[in-house]
Each structure stands twice: as structure tokens, then as C-alpha cells.
Amino acid sequence: MSDVLTRSEPLPAEAFSGNQVVIRAAPAMARFSLRARTAAEVSAVLGFEAPAKIGATAHGVACLGPDEWMYRGAPDAPPPVAAGQMVAITEISHRNTAIVVEGPRGAEVLSAGCPLDLSKFDIGRATRTVFETVEIIVEREANDRFHVEVWRSFAPWLWTAITQVAAE
Amino acid sequence: MILIHCPYCDEDRPEIEFAYGGEAHIARPLDPSAMSDAEWERYLFIRNNPRGRHHERWRHSHGCGRFFNAVRDTVTDKFETTYKAGEPRK
Amino acid sequence: MTRFSAISLIAKALNGHKDWPEQWPDAAPKPAYDAIIVGGGGHGLGAAYYLAKKYGITKVAVLEKGWIGGGNTGRNTTIIRSNYLYDESAHLYDHAVKLWDGLSQELNYNTMYSKRGVMMLAHNVHDIQSFKRHIHANRLNGVDNEWLTPEEAKAYCPPLNISPDARYPVLGAALQRRGGTARHDTVAWGYARAAAALGVDVIQNCAVTGINRGPDGAVTGVETTRGSIACKRIGVSAAGNTSVIMQMAGLDFPLESYPLQALVSEPVKPIFPCVVMSNTVHAYMSQSDKGELVIGAGTDQYVSYSQRGALHIVEHTLAAICEIFPIFRRMRMLRTWGGIVDVTPDRSPILGKTPVQGLYVNCGWGTGGFKATPGAGDLLAYTMAKDEPHPINAPFNLDRFRNGRLIDEAAAAAVAH
Ligand SMILES: Cc1cc2nc3c(=O)[nH]c(=O)nc-3n(C[C@H](O)[C@H](O)[C@H](O)COP(=O)(O)OP(=O)(O)OC[C@H]3O[C@@H](n4cnc5c(N)ncnc54)[C@H](O)[C@@H]3O)c2cc1C
Numbered sequence: 090m091s092d093v094l095t096r097s098e099p100l101p102a103e104a105f106s107g108n109q110v111v112i113r114a115a116p117a118m119a120r121f122s123l124r125a126r127t128a129a130e131v132s133a134v135l136g137f138e139a140p141a142k143i144g145a146t147a148h149g150v151a152c153l154g155p156d157e158w159m160y161r162g163a164p165d166a167p168p169p170v171a172a173g174q175m176v177a178i179t180e181i182s183h184r185n186t187a188i189v190v191e192g193p194r195g196a197e198v199l200s201a202g203c204p205l206d207l208s209k210f211d212i213g214r215a216t217r218t219v220f221e222t223v224e225i226i227v228e229r230e231a232n233d234r235f236h237v238e239v240w241r242s243f244a245p246w247l248w249t250a251i252t253q254v255a256a257e
Numbered sequence: 258m259i260l261i262h263c264p265y266c267d268e269d270r271p272e273i274e275f276a277y278g279g280e281a282h283i284a285r286p287l288d289p290s291a292m293s294d295a296e297w298e299r300y301l302f303i304r305n306n307p308r309g310r311h312h313e314r315w316r317h318s319h320g321c322g323r324f325f326n327a328v329r330d331t332v333t334d335k336f337e338t339t340y341k342a343g344e345p346r347k
Numbered sequence: 348m349t350r351f352s353a354i355s356l357i358a359k360a361l362n363g364h365k366d367w368p369e370q371w372p373d374a375a376p377k378p379a380y381d382a383i384i385v386g387g388g389g390h391g392l393g394a395a396y397y398l399a400k401k402y403g404i405t406k407v408a409v410l411e412k413g414w415i416g417g418g419n420t421g422r423n424t425t426i427i428r429s430n431y432l433y434d435e436s437a438h439l440y441d442h443a444v445k446l447w448d449g450l451s452q453e454l455n456y457n458t459m460y461s462k463r464g465v466m467m468l469a470h471n472v473h474d475i476q477s478f479k480r481h482i483h484a485n486r487l488n489g490v491d492n493e494w495l496t497p498e499e500a501k502a503y504c505p506p507l508n509i510s511p512d513a514r515y516p517v518l519g520a521a522l523q524r525r526g527g528t529a530r531h532d533t534v535a536w537g538y539a540r541a542a543a544a545l546g547v548d549v550i551q552n553c554a555v556t557g558i559n560r561g562p563d564g565a566v567t568g569v570e571t572t573r574g575s576i577a578c579k580r581i582g583v584s585a586a587g588n589t590s591v592i593m594q595m596a597g598l599d600f601p602l603e604s605y606p607l608q609a610l611v612s613e614p615v616k617p618i619f620p621c622v623v624m625s626n627t628v629h630a631y632m633s634q635s636d637k638g639e640l641v642i643g644a645g646t647d648q649y650v651s652y653s654q655r656g657a658l659h660i661v662e663h664t665l666a667a668i669c670e671i672f673p674i675f676r677r678m679r680m681l682r683t684w685g686g687i688v689d690v691t692p693d694r695s696p697i698l699g700k701t702p703v704q705g706l707y708v709n710c711g712w713g714t715g716g717f718k719a720t721p722g723a724g725d726l727l728a729y730t731m732a733k734d735e736p737h738p739i740n741a742p743f744n745l746d747r748f749r750n751g752r753l754i755d756e757a758a759a760a761a762v763a764h
Pocket residue numbers: 385386387388389390391410411412413414415416417418419420421422423424425426427553554555556584585586587588592607608609643684685686687688712713714715716717718719764
């Protein structure tokens with residue numbers, strides 16, 4: 090008898106909605122971690138300009154550190170090819186999952202567990218930080234929309250924590 | 258919780274994003290087999306532990322991921338400065 | 348020294364406790380002593396007492412920069428146990444626990460040592476293996492420590508939740524019945540009173556600012572905020588401030604000082620009969636005679652002398668307490684405070700001679716030296732009186748960081764209180 094492995098989703102399909110905030114699982118997407126010495130090398134690999142400033146985003150690429158970028162694209166996006174460039178590329182599509190927090194109370198809900206001053210966190214900025222003890226990457230996609238990347242195994246906990254805060 | 262200025266992110270960030278890395282500027286031995294027991298003791302175990310200015314390593318582990326150095330007053334916990342790894346002792 | 352007895356207590360009580368005399372004099376420094384102890388915590392006061400009592404060295408001063416017991420002695424969570432893994436540690440801590448036994452009688456001062464038992468919870472297979480290893484090692488050293496099933500653990504401590512679907516299931520526990528708690532200040536006060544009665548000067552508000560040495564390098568005295576004092580033997584027992592004092596003698600030490608916090612809840616009726624520790628969840632708790640839950644938190648991650656810790660450290664501890672004792676979720680916390688603990692690379696103390704003639708040290712007890720108070724005092728006194736360590740503290744020398752004979756309790760247990 091052959092066993093069929095099915096991948097279970099760590100987040101519920103149904104969104105949480107209430108108290109001026111909607112929380113839902115982000116749609117599936119491809120994710121790549123790129124490590125390089127300069128933004129120029131990353132740009133050469135991607136074929137478009139990658140942001141050079143830590144915390145900046147452009148064209149789905151976030152600069153997370155002086156030597157680290159994350160690129161998110163459509164689920165079927167092919168991995169970038171590093172031909173000739175000193176760039177390490179790792180696919181992390183399934184290591185991470187993401188939660189979208191949207192609505193006028195979005196920042197307030199995130200602030201319950203995230204120590205960043207979100208009132209000073211501009212649209213288009215992304216950074217690695219924490220929610221309580223769980224590491225996350227937050228990107229402010231719009232004034233009242235945050236995209237929260239989290240490792241798969243932490244996702245159920247994060248979902249419970251964020252929706253609980255939102256419900257209160 | 259204290260705010261720490263990450264010299265890479267160029268921003269004040271909350272302490273819980275950082276991991277403390279102990280006393281800074283302790284050079285790794287270049288020729289370990291030539292070292293005496295006393296030199297090993299100094300390298301591995303002896304620490305300044307001053308009451309006042311302390312040079313120490315931090316890593317912005319839940320941020321940009323980089324190690325950097327800092328000077329902090331161990332009585333007030335106030336940071337005097339932070340600087341990138343590899344820069345000379347301040 | 349006015350001796351306490353049932354009769355004297357009743358007599359004074361009938362009189363409204365109005366005319367108790369001063370328990371020991373507030374001494375001023377004299378120009379010279381035979382021996383000086385730096386640090387008026389339990390360890391230092393104990394050393395002074397045993398120097399006078401056992402070795403007849405009575406021209407002794409204890410110099411305390413603040414008030415006696417104002418350091419870690421008065422800030423700790425008072426857990427007493429001796430179930431450490433290594434032979435050297437078991438002997439060291441058990442020597443102290445044996446002294447705790449008769450201490451109230453010896454000092455004629457109630458230290459409120461209560462052998463209510465210290466229970467360490469096992470939450471996973473690794474805990475079980477590690478605790479059983481401790482139990483076997485302890486028994487070989489004649490130190491009591493026993494394994495309890497979850498049911499036995501619950502019988503010993505009824506608030507324990509042993510349901511298999513608890514967030515951190517209790518798979519068993521190690522219990523040291525002779526372990527327990529004592530009242531921290533009374534230990535400092537009891538030793539101060541008894542030492543003073545034997546002729547020791549207990550001098551408060553007197554910070555040591557320098558160590559004087561003669562042409563041969565040996566110590567000749569100390570500089571203090573109240574003038575110079577001559578002496579040929581100095582015992583440093585200054586916990587978190589040891590590095591700073593050793594620098595005065597030109598010695599670099601293998602120590603780092605960290606803030607360690609504790610907190611107490613509002614007082615409630617007796618509910619918690621023993622001490623419970625969970626190394627895995629990083630929490631431990633007992634209930635004081637006043638009814639407060641006494642909870643120990645962790646250290647801050649960085650070296651500091653600020654004597655206060657960060658709030659997120661306390662938060663983390665309370666989250667852990669709520670996980671293992673959901674019953675206490677609605678308790679309110681009354682106070683938090685911090686002390687500065689001196690931590691060695693192997694988490695074992697340093698008790699012995701130093702490279703400077705006449706300078707002795709007792710330090711590195713880190714987060715767990717209250718339990719050792721009588722033992723450390725006794726052994727420091729021995730070492731100073733004989734100019735050589737007692738066999739019990741001989742392994743805890745400074746040389747071990749050079750010759751590699753570490754006593755690595757850090758690797759043996761995650762929590763060290
Ligand atoms: C929050 C907390 C919880 C703890 N819990 C436990 C526990 O449950 N069980 C346990 O066994 N241990 C525990 N400990 C550790 C324990 O408190 C210490 O190891 C022990 O009390 C040390 O005793 P001591 O007499 O050496 O130090 P202290 O009591 O700190 O005495 C040292 C004294 O030296 C004085 N001093 C410093 N510099 C100078 C100077 N230059 N001149 C003059 N005087 C000076 C200080 O003012 C201080 O009074 C805990 C510690 C803390 C902080």
C-alpha cells in the first residue's frame with residue numbers, strides 16, 4: 090500500500106474579521122532568500138533594481154540586512170539564477186507562510202506583541218522583528234495593511250495570538 | 258527594555274531583537290598550539306567586568322542579523338555608542 | 348548579647364516589646380585589625396563569626412559599603428538544597444546544608460530554616476534521565492534526593508497539575524526533602540549579632556576603595572570611605588562587586604556580573620507547601636511565611652551593576668509560572684527587585700587563596716549562593732585562619748581556570764538557584 094503525503098496548511102482557510110481588523114492567510118507565493126555582498130550583485134541576478142537600504146522594499150524584494158534580501162513572487166516564479174554572480178540563493182517558499190493583518194486597527198493589533206514603533210514604520214518598509222517570542226518579518230504594504238512572514242511551525246501559534254488580540 | 262542603536266539598520270531598536278555577545282575585542286588566538294595555559298585562561302575565562310564603560314558585542318539577531326560592537330555604561334546601562342564589527346575600539 | 352528565650356520573649360511581649368536593647372553595636376573603624384572581611388552579606392558576616400568562634404581570631408572587622416544584608420543576601424529567593432551533580436559540589440553544598448540544621452540554636456537567632464523540600468519537575472525524557480543521574484550521584488555522596496512519580500509529586504504539592512494534556516506535562520520529579528527555605532535577613536542579622544558578641548566590629552556605610560600592599564606584595568590594609576585600616580589578612584566576599592575589588596589588588600578575575608531579579612505576589616493563605624522548580628520552563632516558586640508567592644526570574648543577558656533588571660525578563664518568568672500553575676493566573680504581583688550576581692565560567696564558586704599574599708576570596712556563587720551561606724563563611728574563615736583551603740573548598744580554587752579542572756555545574760543543570 091502506498092501512502093500519500095498531503096501537505097496540511099498551518100493557517101485556517103477562513104479569515105478572522107471583527108473589531109475593525111481582518112486577519113487572513115496570505116495566498117501561496119514563491120520566496121527566495123538571497124545572500125550577497127552588495128545590492129548590485131542581487132540586482133544583476135534578478136534583472137531589476139534591488140533596494141540597497143536595509144528595511145527598504147522594491148518590486149517584491151526586501152532588503153533585510155547588509156547582506157540579505159528576500160524576494161517574493163508568484164507561486165510559479167522560477168528561482169533566480171546566480172550565473173557568474175557571488176549570490177547564494179535559497180528557496181524558502183514553504184519554510185515561511187504569511188498572515189495579512191488589515192484594517193484601521195491593524196497596527197494596534199500587531200503592537201500587542203511587536204515592540205517596534207509602528208507609527209514610525211512607513212509604507213513600503215520591511216524588517217525582521219519579533220511578535221512576543223516568535224520571529225517575524227513585517228512589511229507595511231499600505232497604511233492599514235501589514236504582511237507578516239513567519240516560519241511555518243510558528244504560524245499556528247502566531248495566528249492564535251494575533252486573532253486573540255484582535256478579538257479583545 | 259532598552260533601545261539599542263543598530264549601526265547597520267541605523268535605527269534604535271528594542272532590546273529583545275538583540276542577542277548579547279559578551280565582551281568585545283577579545284582576539285581569537287592566531288597560533289593556538291603556541292599558547293601557554295595562562296594565555297588560554299586569559300582568552301577563555303578572564304573578563305574585564307568593569308563598573309562603568311564596557312566594550313561588548315551584540316547581534317541584531319531578530320533584525321539585520323549582524324554582529325556589532327557597543328560601549329555601554331554598566332552602572333546606568335546607557336549606551337555611549339555602537340559601531341560596526343571590524344571598526345577600531347572606541 | 349541578650350539571649351533570646353521563651354521567657355524573655357514573653358516578658359518583653361507583656362511589656363509591648365518596648366525596651367529591647369540594640370542587638371549589636373554600630374561599630375566605627377579602628378586603625379588596625381588582624382583580619383578584615385569586605386562585604387557584609389551572609390557569607391562575609393558568617394566568615395567573621397567563624398573566625399572568632401572557631402579560630403579565636405577576634406580582632407576582625409566586617410566592612411560593608413551599605414547596610415548589612417543589603418546585597419544579594421537580602422534580595423534572594425532563599426532556596427536551600429545540595430543536590431548538585433559533581434562530587435566536589437555535593438560536598439560543598441551539603442557541608443552548608445548540615446550547618447543550616449543547627450544554625451538557629453547556634454546563633455540563638457531564628458533563621459526560620461524550613462525543610463519543606465525542593466522539588467524539581469521533569470517535563471521530558473531528557474529531564475528524567477538527567478534528574479535520575481543527579482539522584483544516583485547524590486546518593487553515592489550521601490546526599491538525599493529521590494525520584495517521585497507524577498502522583499507522588501502531586502501528593503507532595505497539591506496545586507501541581509499532572510494532567511497529561513498540560514502544556515508542560517509533569518512526568519515525575521526529583522525531591523530533596525532536606526531542601527527548603529530560610530528567612531534571608533535573619534541570617535545576616537543572626538551572624539552579625541553573634542559575631543559582634545565575640546568582639547567582631549560590624550561596620551556599615553564603609554566602602555573599600557583600595558587594597559594596600561607592601562614591598563613584598565603582601566596586603567597591608569585597605570583604603571575605605573572612612574579612612575585607612577591596617578591588616579594582614581583580607582577576605583573579599585562581595586558577590587557582584589568582586590571584580591571591582593580584585594582590580595584594586597591588580598587581579599583580573601574570571602567573573603561577569605549580571606542583574607538577577609525576583610518578585611513576590613500579594614500575600615494569600617497557605618497553598619504552596621514546598622519549593623518547586625522547573626528548569627525546562629525556567630521558573631521556580633515557593634510561598635513565604637507571610638503568604639507571598641516568591642518567584643525567581645532569570646538574569647538579564649548583559650553585564651550590569653545597575654541592580655535592576657528589565658521587565659521583559661519578569662514577564663517571561665510569569666508566563667512560565669502561568670504555564671505550570673494556571674491556578675495562579677489571576678494573582679497580582681506586589682514587588683520586583685534585582686541583585687547583581689557574580690557568575691564564573693563553570694557556574695561554580697571560587698573560594699580560596701589568590702596570587703596576592705594575605706588576600707582571600709569567596710565569590711562566583713552567582714544565582715545560587717544563599718544556600719551555601721554558613722558553609723561559605725565557615726570555609727572562608729578556615730582558609731584565612733590556616734592560610735590554606737579546607738579539603739572541601741580546595742577544588743574551588745582560582746587555578747582551575749588555568750589547569751582546566753573545571754567543576755562544570757553549568758553543563759549539569761540549566762537553572763542554578
Ligand atoms: C534575585 C536573586 C535570587 C536568588 N535566589 C537564590 C536562591 O533561591 N538560592 C540561593 O542559594 N541563592 C540565591 N541567590 C544568590 C544569593 O543571593 C547569593 O549567592 C548570596 O546571597 C551571596 O551572598 P554574599 O554574602 O556573598 O553576597 P551579598 O549579600 O551580596 O554581600 C556582598 C556585600 O558586599 C558589599 N560590598 C560590595 N562592594 C563593596 C565594597 N567595595 N566595600 C564594602 N562592601 C562592599 C555589598 O554591599 C554587599 O552587601 C539569588 C540572588 C538573587 C539576586
